[in-house]
Amino acid sequence: MSSQQDWVLCRYCHTIVYAKRLARNHGVCPQCGRCGPLTAHERLAMLADRDTLQLLEPDVPSDDPLCFTDGEPYPRRLAQARQATGMSEAVVCARLSIGGTPVVAAAMDFRFMGGSLSAAVGELITLTAETALLECVPLVLVTASGGVRMQEGVVGLMQMAKTAQAMQQLDEAGLVTICLITDPTYGGVAASFAMLGDIVIAEPGARFGFAGPRVIAQTIRQELPQGFQTAEFLLERGFVDLVCPRAVMRERIGRLLSVGVGRGATGKAGPAERVVIRDPDQLAEQDAWQAVRRARHLGRPTTSDYLRMILDDFDELHGDRVGGDCPAIIGGVGRLGGESIVVIGHEKGHNPTDLVAHNYGMPAPAGYRKAARLMRLAAKWGLPVLTLVDTPGAYPGVDAELQGQATVIADNLRLMSALPVPLVTVITGEGCSGGALAIAASDRVLIMENAIYTVISPEGCAAILWKDSAAAPDAARALRVDARSLLELGVVDGVVPEPPGGAHADHAEAAALVRAAIRAELSDLTSLDPGRLIANRRARFRRFGGRPAHPTDSAVALADLGGPR
Template sequence: MTTRPDWALCRHCRAVVYAKRLARNHGVCPQCGGCFPLTAQEWLDLLADPESLRPLDFDVPAGDPLGFADGVPYAQRLAQARHATGMAEAVLCARLSIVDTPVVVAAMDFRFMGGSLSAAVGETVTRAAETALADRLPLVIVTASGGVRMQEGVVGLMQMAKTAQAMQALDDAGLVTACVLTDPTYGGVAASYAMLGDVVIAEPGARFGFAGPRVIAQTIKQELPPGFQTAEFLLERGFVDLVAPRAQLRERLGRVLSVGARRDTAANLCPAEQVVIRDPEQVPELDPWEAVRRARHLGRPTTAEYFRMILDDFEELHGDRVGGDCPAIVGGIGRLGREPVVVIGHQKGHTPAELAAHNFGMPNPAGYRKAARLMRLAAKWGLPVVTLVDTPGAYPGVDAELQGQATVIAETLRLMGALPVPLVTVVTGEGCSGGALAIAVADRVLIMENAIYTVISPEGCAAILWKDSAAAPTAARALRVDARSLLELGVVDGVVPEPPGGAESDNNRAGTLVREAIRAELADLAARDPARLVAERRARFRRFGGDVNAAALTHPGGSQ
């Protein structure tokens, strides 16, 4: 950005923008939507509720541990930066509230020696984290940095470990952390606290990485892909949760903080409609092959549609933080009534294009890693987990195998078995094989009236055992895939009825039934402590195979 007293030049579209108009627009170019850098103080002002901002002055002295000089003594460069910015260092901290949630915020300023990570910056960020820990408040960090300050050498380098440990202390305490990535964020800041938030939000177009693109290009002598290291590039590859335009950032960040930081137990005072059928005799009989056909109906609500229907304040979170964002698994946070929850589910679609975009609901390893990450987030925040199952199975591709499909499914099964929060699963369509079970190791497993749950698709079973895929109807009946049979077997704890004509005939009513069914199960589980939840969940799955024929008789959902 090149500035004059009254005008600014947008580096994105090269438009000349009136400075006062730019200020009114929070530094966003009205021509192209590109983001101009904000100062640390401007970030604090942008995020804070009116009259909530209380600066934190930690009075951290700046040092010159190496007596460094590169033609100009380091002490002189510090003095110049202080004079130019009016700041003591490259970060400002404050207590404030964001959409009514009290927080501690540390905001970096690129104007101060490129927002570089010095001993004073590391100490200030660490003290902000310690203040959040002492006050039991969420911590929000806004990053803008070129990396570790070279003039402080290895002392600056040590700040990466120091700040990472401060973030770990907040994790251990179950406190919410959020990081906002602004342009640019590189080097030691990118490789420490910037990526350690529970939720990572990036501004559109923000550049982020460990090594800068010029360094990479010069080192490996390769042409970099389009959009390399931009926020959108990172979102697609699963490294950030969401990209939020500056005008939406405060509201969306506030939503995340509200869900993570507060649990409103008043939800338990609002009884849910009792809709779940627990007696197999009360579940309408349905030919298993007809159940398969109905479960696959393209008009049935997708998981994303159920989330929109049953949740308030839903915010989808993306990525496995390893390198992928599988579109066949969607998840995020929201409120079910007044109860904050983490939600995860398989996503299909209604049209051939939607189905292809979501890989027909067949997750790859990145999908299960994303699900596991959200489950661990739920455990840290102490929130119930709701999963919706609708998949023909995990993706059976070469890439999935090369990425460890079996390993990641096994690890997800183990994680769910030990998760110290309530877990409720609803099979809303197809529930096939380990790809379904991987997000269905729950305290309560429900199934919709016209859904199915099976070890393998009827066509696959028929091809293997009957040597004829046309025998799929026979296989479906032999596998007992329908809801009534599953309730008799004790595999599910209850059946969620569907509107006349099925969920595809009245999506809204289907959503209401699913919502009330989940609310009732969560209300029943709410009084259980973590140890009891885990013990009962393990006992639930332990009994399968102990006495197969007696399972239904000893199961709460079976006939007595």
């Protein structure tokens, strides 16, 4: 006969659930799907590969720096928390493997004084990060906290800076860091190490923020949006990379870790077929306006289509971590030919609904900030970057101007000029204006046979210079926007041929050609050290409108102009 302990009540939908079923489901209610609380030990066990979990128990005593009392002395509250939880503090540290990748991890436990950040908790988080640094392995942090422990005052507050410094040291060492946000994560934890991982993952429904809803409502009497500070709310606004169900959390984190550390590279893909055309005479001449119409064909593969077909696996990462997740640019990490890679591209869609959802492939500033964040991630992890260009231009709206559209494009161009990893761009459709160039200042720039690249749309050029947008065909020819002309001008390094009838006629064949072209370019570039990559990239763009660049050219030119010698 079953006892009352065999059954539990879901705190969200109030359904009675068999306790063992709930445990097998990692605390997720089978009725409503909401994530119930887990202890720190349960979190680590859920993430760890079988028989790999090894707890770390450094001797970090708790202190009472303020001799604090709020009706009960602080030491007594600590003793009560220890007795209730069986833990010495609000965090548990361990070595483990996730998806075959060895890591060190720290998991917080809300049961222990609300998972508050004390001097001891800050020390344990920092020691865990320093262990990762010493052993050159990734760090995984699981957060659950109400904020800094008030009983320790400013000493607790200092842990925010201390843990942030530890995360920065891992950044400097190029080590992978992943933060898993669980419910709830607020205050000083949210405003320090929780948001400093290379990848920030949130559980469904997890609440996250600096000031909690009750504090906001009581302090400034502000009405809060529906679903305020939930994981889904944060994903939409670009603060987390992804929201992941518990059932696949270990698999998802394991895959991200393996990409970040370069595990799983097969090296068995064989040499890439050389498909890129580098001689303009091997390309048939085509009318520039016809090229424009083909480049805009809604049936052409989009970035998401190409990523699905050319990559071995792909995890999309969201957001600029500033407040936006522009749908006109998508990106993430995956593998190409078994090798880890970061990918970024414009996204349009194939029908009116898709076009509206992705703002017609015209990025807002948040899109370019997202691209920049992913490029910095590539630099830290030492991964090549692939960008796919297909845009009528950066979004020209009032909101974009207010958010600094010109600034973010300029910042991206500067960032790409110094990125220490290989950069390859393929223009797959339209490549218009600075909105295209902002992710195309690469080592190698390829264009598909029926794609275009131009400073402005033919219609825009015609309206300005011809005073008549109907003169767009003439403007297209004058601008020499087609692939053959661009190869002659040296603006692109090669042309990727398309299947008979164009890329829209055979997506699979088009993707196979693009995949082969990218693999061949990366094969050439990955043999170069970062200094040579950067020097060659800068020389590539230095030559437009001037002489071929040599190391002494700038100094000589400056001297000729009367500058300092």
